[in-house]
Amino acid sequence: MTNHPTAMQTPPIVSPEEWDDAREHLLVKEKALSRARDALAAERRRMPWMAVNKDYVFEGPEGNLSLLDLFQGRRQLIVYHAFFQPGVGRWPEQACIGCSMVADQVAHPAHLNARDTSLAFVSRAPHPDIERLQARMGWEHIPWYSLTDDFDADFGVDEWHATNAFIRDGQRVFRTYSTTGGRGDEQMGNTWNYLDITALGRQESWEDSPRGYPQTPPYDWWVWHDTGETEPDRD
Structure with a gap:
């Protein structure tokens, strides 16, 4: 004792x-x-929404991707800039200790995906180093890409970790929200908190949202992450 x-x-x-x-x-x-x-x-x-008119390139396991590609066909995207790069912390063995704690708390993305929302982490490290870190730390469920240009500087996250939310309308991408610093990011990782920073929210019928926003009854969209199935007979 x-x-x-x-x-x-x-x-x-x-x-x-x-x-x-x-x-x-x-x-x-x-x-x-x-x-x-x-x-x-x-x-x-x-x-208000801010149009993203610049083309950005990210490196993933299958080559180069655009910002639009990071949506993975979904309507919304949440991007967290994690400090894993030369000159930070215990590079190349470890990412920033705070960013690592955030990664440890990230819920399975299947629940965000059920709300037409994708999650992505981005870092300055080359992608082979990111894959190595993910495998060692058990973060394989987090889509994680390597930065190749000024995306971090353009969105105010080149000197600090931060979370940005985006939405797309067809091929057009808009920035809808951002939070930076320790107190803003410390609540991230939880599915509910992620959805609460998006333009469409949790998309549940009780929410105060602008007219025409997609909404369904609470619980109806919940899934088992291994199958993606819902429980349609739930009262």
């Missing part, structure tokens, strides 16, 4: 009834926070 420092100021010890009262009091504030987060996500869905 771990011995705690005697100077630690712990909360009071209370009865079950008192604990329930304290929990209910805190729950009121937690629900208010959830409503505030939902309102903020609704504002994100109304952010």
Whole structure:
């Protein structure tokens, strides 16, 4: 058993009834926070779009790809710039420790894919080094590409890690959101938080979204990641 420092100021010890009262009091504030987060996500869905008119090239396992290719045919794309490159941390053995922690938390992309959204990591490292790192760290489920041009600088992520969200309309690509720095990226990895930064959101019927946005009932789109199947008989 771990011995705690005697100077630690712990909360009071209370009865079950008192604990329930304290929990209910805190729950009121937690629900208010959830409503505030939902309102903020609704504002994100109304952010203006910025056209991406420059052609970018990424290196993948099968050769060069465009930004449009990274969508993998889906309507939305989330791109995380991870620092894995010469001069950073324990190159070439390790990526940035913070970016590595983010990668450890990334849920299976099948759940984003079920909402017509793709995820991609990009780094300055050559792609053979990225594949080696993915295999050693167990990150093979994350599509990860090598940067070859000014994509990182153009989107403000050349000196810090960051997450950018994009949407496409046919062959046209638009930037819809970005978050940079530790506190912005620390909540990424969870499927719900990823969807909440996209232009279309979770695409569920309860959300406050602009007219005409795609929406379905909650739960109907949930999948088992190994088969992609839903549970259509769920009440």
